[in-house]
Amino acid sequence: xxxxxxxxxxxxxxxxxxxxxxxxxxxxxxxxxxxxxxxxxxxxxxxxxxxxxxxxxxxxxxxxxxxxxxxxxxxxxxxxxxxxxxxxxxxxxxxxxxxxxxxxxxxxxxxxxxxxxxxxxxxxxxxxxxxxxxxxxxxxxxxxxxxxxxxxxxxxxxxxxxxxxxxxxxxxxxxxxxxxxxxxxxxxxxxxxxxxxxxxxxxxxxxxxxxxxxxxxxxxxxxxxxxxxxxxxxxxxxxxxxxxxxxxxxxxxxxxxxxxxxxxxxxxxxxxxxxxxxxxxxxxxxxxxxxxxxxxxxxxxxxxxxxxxxxxxxxxxxxxxxxxxxxxxxxxxxxxxxxxxxxxxxxxxxxxxxxxxxxxxxxxxxxxxxxxxxxxxxx
Amino acid sequence: xxxxxxxxxxxxxxxxxxxxxxxxxxxxxxxxxxxxxxxxxxxxxxxxxxxxxxxxxxxxxxxxxxxxxxxxxxxxxxxxxxxxxxxxxxxxxxxxxxxxxxxxxxxxxxxxxxxxxxxxxxxxxxxxxxxxxxxxxxxxxxxxxxxxxxxxxxxxxxxxxxxxxxxxxxxxxxxxxxxxxxxxxxxxxxxxxxxxxxxxxxxxxxxxxxxxxxxxxxxxxxxxxxxxxxxxxxxxxxxxxxxxxxxxxxxxxxxxxxxxxxxxxxxxxxxxxxxxxxxxxxxxxxxxxxxxxxxxxxxxxxxx
Numbered sequence: 001x002x003x004x005x006x007x008x009x010x011x012x013x014x015x016x017x018x019x020x021x022x023x024x025x026x027x028x029x030x031x032x033x034x035x036x037x038x039x040x041x042x043x044x045x046x047x048x049x050x051x052x053x054x055x056x057x058x059x060x061x062x063x064x065x066x067x068x069x070x071x072x073x074x075x076x077x078x079x080x081x082x083x084x085x086x087x088x089x090x091x092x093x094x095x096x097x098x099x100x101x102x103x104x105x106x107x108x109x110x111x112x113x114x115x116x117x118x119x120x121x122x123x124x125x126x127x128x129x130x131x132x133x134x135x136x137x138x139x140x141x142x143x144x145x146x147x148x149x150x151x152x153x154x155x156x157x158x159x160x161x162x163x164x165x166x167x168x169x170x171x172x173x174x175x176x177x178x179x180x181x182x183x184x185x186x187x188x189x190x191x192x193x194x195x196x197x198x199x200x201x202x203x204x205x206x207x208x209x210x211x212x213x214x215x216x217x218x219x220x221x222x223x224x225x226x227x228x229x230x231x232x233x234x235x236x237x238x239x240x241x242x243x244x245x246x247x248x249x250x251x252x253x254x255x256x257x258x259x260x261x262x263x264x265x266x267x268x269x270x271x272x273x274x275x276x277x278x279x280x281x282x283x284x285x286x287x288x289x290x291x292x293x294x295x296x297x298x299x300x301x302x303x304x305x306x307x308x309x310x311x312x313x314x315x316x317x318x319x320x321x322x323x324x325x326x327x328x329x330x331x332x333x334x335x336x337x338x339x340x341x342x343x344x345x346x347x348x349x350x351x352x353x354x355x356x357x358x359x360x361x362x363x364x365x366x367x368x369x370x371x372x373x374x375x376x377x378x379x
Numbered sequence: 380x381x382x383x384x385x386x387x388x389x390x391x392x393x394x395x396x397x398x399x400x401x402x403x404x405x406x407x408x409x410x411x412x413x414x415x416x417x418x419x420x421x422x423x424x425x426x427x428x429x430x431x432x433x434x435x436x437x438x439x440x441x442x443x444x445x446x447x448x449x450x451x452x453x454x455x456x457x458x459x460x461x462x463x464x465x466x467x468x469x470x471x472x473x474x475x476x477x478x479x480x481x482x483x484x485x486x487x488x489x490x491x492x493x494x495x496x497x498x499x500x501x502x503x504x505x506x507x508x509x510x511x512x513x514x515x516x517x518x519x520x521x522x523x524x525x526x527x528x529x530x531x532x533x534x535x536x537x538x539x540x541x542x543x544x545x546x547x548x549x550x551x552x553x554x555x556x557x558x559x560x561x562x563x564x565x566x567x568x569x570x571x572x573x574x575x576x577x578x579x580x581x582x583x584x585x586x587x588x589x590x591x592x593x594x595x596x597x598x599x600x601x602x603x604x605x606x607x608x609x610x611x612x613x614x615x616x617x618x619x620x621x622x623x624x625x626x627x628x629x630x631x632x633x634x635x636x637x638x639x640x641x642x643x644x645x646x647x648x649x650x651x652x653x654x655x656x657x658x659x660x661x662x663x664x665x666x667x668x669x670x671x672x673x674x675x676x677x678x679x680x681x682x683x
Contacts, residue, residue: 007589062583082586083595089587095580099602108598112589154588 012073019068028054030218041188041195043209047377051218052198060089088155089164094147096139103135109158125157145176165197202242234277236367240374245286246332265328269304270358283363290335291360295353305355435656444650455657470637474620477558481615485566493574519628549631557625565614573607
């Protein structure tokens with residue numbers, strides 16, 4: 001059997017143009033524009049129900065968009081069937097064919113495309129994911145981690161233009177997940193295919209992807225390199241979904257050179273203009289916990305500081321987390337690396353000063369509800 | 380009923396006993412729970428089977444029709460196989476045809492119920508099961524009415540000159556139709572169960588891996604439902620091969636099956652007991668052998 005008559009050969013970047021998907025009244029994906037450069041490892045990150053899996057299924061052809069276009073390079077693939085697309089999926093539940101051996105599972109795609117070397121190709125790909133010794137077994141005889149590798153091999157063997165991974169590591173334990181994250185990245189680098197990885201685990205997205213798009217309510221909140229996303233979140237949702245942030249709602253009151261001055265719960269704070277994503281009226285001011293220092297005495301220096309009371313101390317080995325209650329009632333979290341021989345011995349109830357370099361501060365548009373939702377989604 | 384009376388107290392005793400005894404009884408309690416069922420099987424299956432086997436080897440008292448003595452006489456088997464070979468052949472053929480037609484009808488129905496029915500699914504399930512509320516005999520008699528010469532089916536076909544013999548009843552077609560109808564639910568339900576249980580993502584994966592709708596069905600959906608197909612064909616073929624009601628009510632003399640012969644040897648022919656028993660045993664052995672080969676060839680690890 002030759003290739004399906006409807007098969008669409010296409011190479012290039014994956015592009016989604018104003019893609020919308022509605023299920024009845026519910027809009028799962030809302031006017032989404034997205035370009036995934038060819039050969040990149042791209043992560044769609046978001047809480048459950050944010051539309052990331054629906055987006056993936058529209059690229060795979062398992063769902064058709066209500067409006068908009070999906071293209072690979074210049075070839076439009078909207079409306080084509082899954083088997084007509086140069087796209088393969090690694091399903092969340094692996095979805096291996098239970099009645100076929102591992103080798104036949106992997107050879108399934110190449111066989112459908114009429115490849116005479118299907119079995120050799122399958123063995124080669126099984127070796128790439130290091131499960132070639134299991135080729136003769138049935139899926140039910142494999143562990144979760146092994147099934148995951150087979151599912152990856154079954155998609156990889158086709159050398160698709162775009163490979164989709166739908167929470168592929170979700171069902172595995174933490175240690176195995178870390179190990180497979182590294183491996184997945186290695187394989188992607190080795191084969192050079194476009195990988196689109198859907199996950200709700202921000203650490204997973206950050207460790208593997210070249211570009212992360214944070215999705216919420218069917219839209220992309222922010223997209224960029226993981227380090228940039230973490231360093232300068234542009235919305236309160238991203239600030240709390242990608243890592244955690246100490247956030248406070250305040251008002252912009254002044255400008256001071258290339259900084260913005262805001263009054264947050266009775267304290268004046270400075271934010272570099274370049275890091276201000278909201279510059280007028282009510283804003284949310286934020287600093288990452290590890291950028292905040294806890295001091296016994298008022299600091300001398302150029303940073304901003306506030307006096308507070310230690311509420312809780314938790315020692316985690318590498319670092320200690322302090323929860324500090326500020327006079328306004330807000331609770332800030334501060335990570336201190338345990339670098340010194342004599343650690344600062346603080347107990348709940350002690351008075352402390354928390355300080356930060358204002359070059360690390362940022363502002364985002366005020367939206368406490370979303371900040372809260374993000375914090376709960378990652379909890 | 381005596382078996383029940385014995386089994387009841389034996390099986391029920393530990394449950395009503397005091398905790399210490401129950402703890403002590405942990406290891407043999409499961410075996411005790413097996414006792415009622417085992418007794419039932421022993422009294423109503425093993426004993427009659429042994430009895431039947433011994434009858435099949437009996438010889439007749441010469442000159443006293445209807446009287447037998449214990450013997451090891453395999454000539455009953457010989458006459459069972461030689462005299463009634465056509466009926467054996469018909470039984471297997473009709474049961475095979477009925478199984479085939481039931482499969483052809485049941486698979487699309489089960490598929491529709493599992494994947495396409497939506498909110499109609501339960502109504503369809505009830506429709507499949509509903510005939511069981513009526514007696515098997517009554518339903519077969521009803522089919523005699525439906526297929527009768529002046530009935531709607533035969534008269535329509537006759538009007539169109541599509542019925543060479545002029546009537547449907549008393550032909551093999553009526554018998555096969557009756558068998559197909561009567562055992563259809565036994566084919567539908569296991570197939571439905573295995574399709575309904577199939578992971579939809581696995582079927583989606585077929586499409587994702589370059590198989591079009593038909594290829595996905597052939598290479599993924601159908602193989603995944605094989606346990607159901609296997610169970611359904613067994614549940615249809617085995618009782619159909621031993622059935623005599625359909626051949627009796629819908630057929631004629633030239634459509635008699637083994638079941639009819641056994642029935643008439645037992646009840647209508649004086650001195651037919653040993654031959655009837657030999658026929659029963661032969662049929663059982665034949666079906667067992669065929670099922671064994673079939674399951675070895677098409678079987679999966681599990682049935683449904």
